[in-house]
Amino acid sequence: MKRLAILTSGGDAPGMNPAIRAAARVAIYRGCQVFGVKRGYAGLIAGDIEPMTPRSVGGIIQRGGTVLQTARSPEFRTEAGRLEALRKLNQAGIEGLVVIGGGGSLTGALELHRQGFPVVGVPATIDNDLAGTDMAIGVDTALNTALDAIDKIKDTASSHQRAFLVEVMGRDSGYLALMASIAGGAEYVVVPEVDTDLHRLALELRDAYVRGKTHAIVVVAEGAKYNAAAIDHFFKANQDQIGFETRVTTLGHIQRGGAPSAFDRILATRLGAAAVEELLRGASGVMVGLVHGEIKATSLESVLAQQKELDMQAYELGRILAQ
Ligand code: ATP
Numbered sequence: 001m002k003r004l005a006i007l008t009s010g011g012d013a014p015g016m017n018p019a020i021r022a023a024a025r026v027a028i029y030r031g032c033q034v035f036g037v038k039r040g041y042a043g044l045i046a047g048d049i050e051p052m053t054p055r056s057v058g059g060i061i062q063r064g065g066t067v068l069q070t071a072r073s074p075e076f077r078t079e080a081g082r083l084e085a086l087r088k089l090n091q092a093g094i095e096g097l098v099v100i101g102g103g104g105s106l107t108g109a110l111e112l113h114r115q116g117f118p119v120v121g122v123p124a125t126i127d128n129d130l131a132g133t134d135m136a137i138g139v140d141t142a143l144n145t146a147l148d149a150i151d152k153i154k155d156t157a158s159s160h161q162r163a164f165l166v167e168v169m170g171r172d173s174g175y176l177a178l179m180a181s182i183a184g185g186a187e188y189v190v191v192p193e194v195d196t197d198l199h200r201l202a203l204e205l206r207d208a209y210v211r212g213k214t215h216a217i218v219v220v221a222e223g224a225k226y227n228a229a230a231i232d233h234f235f236k237a238n239q240d241q242i243g244f245e246t247r248v249t250t251l252g253h254i255q256r257g258g259a260p261s262a263f264d265r266i267l268a269t270r271l272g273a274a275a276v277e278e279l280l281r282g283a284s285g286v287m288v289g290l291v292h293g294e295i296k297a298t299s300l301e302s303v304l305a306q307q308k309e310l311d312m313q314a315y316e317l318g319r320i321l322a323q
Helices: 016-029 040-046 079-091 103-114 139-160 175-183 198-210 228-237 252-256 262-280 300-305 312-321
Strands: 003-008 033-037 049-052 096-101 119-123 162-168 188-190 216-221 245-250 286-291 294-299
Touching: 003 016, 003 040, 016 033, 016 096, 016 262, 033 040, 040 079, 040 103, 079 103, 096 103, 096 262, 103 119, 103 300, 119 262, 139 162, 139 175, 139 216, 139 245, 139 252, 139 262, 162 175, 162 228, 175 188, 175 216, 175 312, 188 198, 198 216, 198 228, 216 228, 228 245, 262 286, 262 294, 286 300, 294 300
Parallel strands: 003 033, 003 096, 096 119, 119 286, 162 216, 162 245, 188 216
Antiparallel strands: 033 049, 286 294
16 A cells, blocks of 8 residues: 545544644655545545645644644535545545544545445544544543633632533533533533433532532533523523522633644544554554553444443542532
């Protein structure tokens, strides 16, 4: 295999750049020609494929986002779109592809593998909802961004004796919310994986108020049954039951931006390098991931068939610590 391409797809995640850099440089070191596909599968279908050199990936390790850009491509979900993508890969003489992205992107990668094209996936999504890796690229940085915000919100919450509902990203997963709540010392967390009774939550907030807490932080996962605005609406209608005045902060896209953390840079570097090594040894249809501290390849089929469970021990611990 002499000509490899790299693409980033789906939602961007901090650390995609160090993964691109590592994959490109390891492949070049191994004697390959390397190409970057712009704008994910959309750019692949358009044939937007450019040569990469060790210099063209210089100065990006510390940058958030992705220099290859990313996109969501409805066309690639169709058979015709995927055939066009394969045609463009063949026209450019590409023999193997590294796909860096989340669950949707890796589902697309599996489709290419099923068509007989060699492809290896790298997990990059701030949601941390992928099996086959303890951590996906971007999660640690997003968590630190959420924490920074929670720390600041706590200062103002304490000054005014307020309860803040802080909504974090994570799609259908409560991972980011749970870990942000534990590391941020929040009083409560609302996640999609656990049913939340709003009356009970209100009573618990009231208890915290009566116990003399100067603030209460409730971290809400965006995919939970009730979002932060809905919970706030409920609280406002029952203000006399709670004690605290309530406010909402939705962190939104700031969680996707920013320089990747040391953890994300190292993880991305190891995974980008491992993806190329897997392709060069003839593997395809696999995702490289961090499993109990080691880099391992797992079949995409198995990764995509599994639902990552929320760590319920961590959830219970968070409740104990919110005294
Ligand atoms: P994140 O979860 O971080 O937002 P993601 O990779 O899961 O990232 P998606 O928007 O779900 O983001 O998927 C990205 C792209 O992958 C889609 O726009 C589409 O081109 C491709 N894709 C997703 N699902 C499929 C599928 N079932 N078949 C083929 N391609 C798919």
